[in-house]
Amino acid sequence: MLGEAWSLSPSVALRPEPFGALAYHFGNRRLTFLKRPQLVDVVRDLEQHRDVAAALDAAGVAEDQRPAYVAALRDLARADMIRPRQEATR
Amino acid sequence: MTLMETAARPEGGTLLEQFELGLDAPICLTWELTYSCNLSCAHCLSSSGRRDPRELTTEQCEAVIDELQRMQVFYVNIGGGEPTMRPDFWHLVEYAVAHQVGVKFSTNGVRITPERARWLASTDYVDVQISLDGATAEVNDRVRGPGSYATAINALRHLANEGFRDAKISVVCTRENIDQLDEFKAIADTYGATLRLTRLRPSGRGADVWDDLHPLPHQQRQLFDWLVAHGEDVLTGDSFFHLAGFGEKLPGLNLCGAGRVVCLIDPVGDVYACPFAIHDNFLAGNVLADGGFAKVWQESALFQDLRAPQTGGACSGCAHYDACRGGCMAAKFFTGLPLDGPDPECVEGYGESALAGPRSIPAASQDHSRDAPGRNAPVLLTLSRRDGVDAPPVSACAESPLAGFVPA
Numbered sequence: 001m002l003g004e005a006w007s008l009s010p011s012v013a014l015r016p017e018p019f020g021a022l023a024y025h026f027g028n029r030r031l032t033f034l035k036r037p038q039l040v041d042v043v044r045d046l047e048q049h050r051d052v053a054a055a056l057d058a059a060g061v062a063e064d065q066r067p068a069y070v071a072a073l074r075d076l077a078r079a080d081m082i083r084p085r086q087e088a089t090r
Numbered sequence: 091m092t093l094m095e096t097a098a099r100p101e102g103g104t105l106l107e108q109f110e111l112g113l114d115a116p117i118c119l120t121w122e123l124t125y126s127c128n129l130s131c132a133h134c135l136s137s138s139g140r141r142d143p144r145e146l147t148t149e150q151c152e153a154v155i156d157e158l159q160r161m162q163v164f165y166v167n168i169g170g171g172e173p174t175m176r177p178d179f180w181h182l183v184e185y186a187v188a189h190q191v192g193v194k195f196s197t198n199g200v201r202i203t204p205e206r207a208r209w210l211a212s213t214d215y216v217d218v219q220i221s222l223d224g225a226t227a228e229v230n231d232r233v234r235g236p237g238s239y240a241t242a243i244n245a246l247r248h249l250a251n252e253g254f255r256d257a258k259i260s261v262v263c264t265r266e267n268i269d270q271l272d273e274f275k276a277i278a279d280t281y282g283a284t285l286r287l288t289r290l291r292p293s294g295r296g297a298d299v300w301d302d303l304h305p306l307p308h309q310q311r312q313l314f315d316w317l318v319a320h321g322e323d324v325l326t327g328d329s330f331f332h333l334a335g336f337g338e339k340l341p342g343l344n345l346c347g348a349g350r351v352v353c354l355i356d357p358v359g360d361v362y363a364c365p366f367a368i369h370d371n372f373l374a375g376n377v378l379a380d381g382g383f384a385k386v387w388q389e390s391a392l393f394q395d396l397r398a399p400q401t402g403g404a405c406s407g408c409a410h411y412d413a414c415r416g417g418c419m420a421a422k423f424f425t426g427l428p429l430d431g432p433d434p435e436c437v438e439g440y441g442e443s444a445l446a447g448p449r450s451i452p453a454a455s456q457d458h459s460r461d462a463p464g465r466n467a468p469v470l471l472t473l474s475r476r477d478g479v480d481a482p483p484v485s486a487c488a489e490s491p492l493a494g495f496v497p498a
Binding site for chain 1: 105108111113114115117162164165190192214215217
């Protein structure tokens with residue numbers, strides 16, 4: 001996943017909260033809690049980065065934290081909160 | 091948002107700990123649109139019946155929705171009363187959805203015609219919840235009134251026929267319907283619906299019938315086991331966290347969200363800590379008088395207080411306190427128990443002994459019940475006779491010398 005380009009799903013809204021953010025998917029009506037401000041930064045800015053690794057670096061995620069963040073991103077992908085980005089269409 | 095500027099809020103910790111400190115906006119908001127209702131259910135949480143002349147106008151409701159959109163409250167649970175009694179109800183639903191506020195509304199089904207069901211099936215972001223408190227007309231109509239079972243089932247049929255998928259059937263669990271859980275599930279399956287079970291609260295008119303209708307201790311266990319067996323297939327609105335002391339954790343947050351992650355807006359715009367606490371003691375403010383909903387949510391003294399760290403009080407020494415967190419605030423308040431003590435339905439039985447002790451049940455602070463019972467009002471009486479009575483009572487005027495004589 002680290003080398004892939006991803007972005008927030010178009011039907012997802014992020015609501016900032018003291019602990020991080022709520023992510024709500026208007027399509028499947030799922031509510032997910034992003035428990036770290038850094039994870040919120042990563043998810044929100046995925047689109048602006050070449051790939052996931054770049055997004056993690058930009059948010060200042062330490063190397064040893066990467067596996068945990070990738071696992072969290074995979075969970076978000078399963079709930080359609082984030083989607084692979086089609087570079088060709090950009 | 092500036093909610094937490096004064097609080098030194100700890101970072102990290104569990105999500106639950108964060109929720110207990112409150113959020114910038116509620117996750118789940120209940121909005122009762124009217125106190126008007128065609129039914130007079132014996133256990134109505136909001137003592138509904140008659141419309142209140144001060145109820146929010148269409149424009150005022152739209153302003154509330156605009157504010158919810160700004161606060162990113164992603165969905166509201168609309169109820170009442172019977173919300174569809176409002177002539178502008180469908181307009182407000184459309185308005186909310188158009189402003190990125192999804193709607194789930196609770197209804198007894200009275201306005202769910204085939205045409206309306208078709209319209210509902212064609213919308214996104216609208217969810218329908220039909221109330222049903224018995225899996226048979228006999229059990230349901232006793233508390234909800236004659237004809238209410240047929241109304242609910244008709245609504246479910248219309249929804250299913252017109253292609254509305256995954257309606258919710260909302261059941262308040264009582265002493266009289268706990269044995270029907272499998273039958274409720276079967277009804278839900280028949281109509282492609284999802285079953286939702288909630289707790290009987292002693293709020294509103296529920297206070298009058300709670301002693302007779304709340305599940306008995308062995309039924310609580312029966313309910314808990316059933317919920318564990320059905321897991322995520324059955325919704326509970328996080329109703330039963332007071333049963334967490336039985337052991338396994340039920341799906342959901344398992345926390346009292348009052349004023350922290352949930353609250354209620356009533357038909358006149360009053361904001362209460364939770365849908366089960368319509369009482370002056372839990373009134374945080376008014377959306378019209380106090381500068382809007384966001385201000386009430388973020389700044390009211392009551393809500394600040396509910397978000398402050400709580401102590402377990404009388405429960406702090408109990409091994410289950412971490413699981414049940416002392417149970418439901420509203421259930422304690424309306425049964426006259428101290429708020430920092432056990433829930434009246436505490437699985438350890440501490441509630442029962444507390445109920446047996448001295449307590450004073452608080453007077454209701456609002457009542458929109460009809461003045462006179464209507465034709466279809468439920469009457470919770472059972473015809474029976476006392477034991478040990480085998481002759482008519484003896485009148486003071488009886489002249490027979492053998493009056494009242496019972497041969498040995």
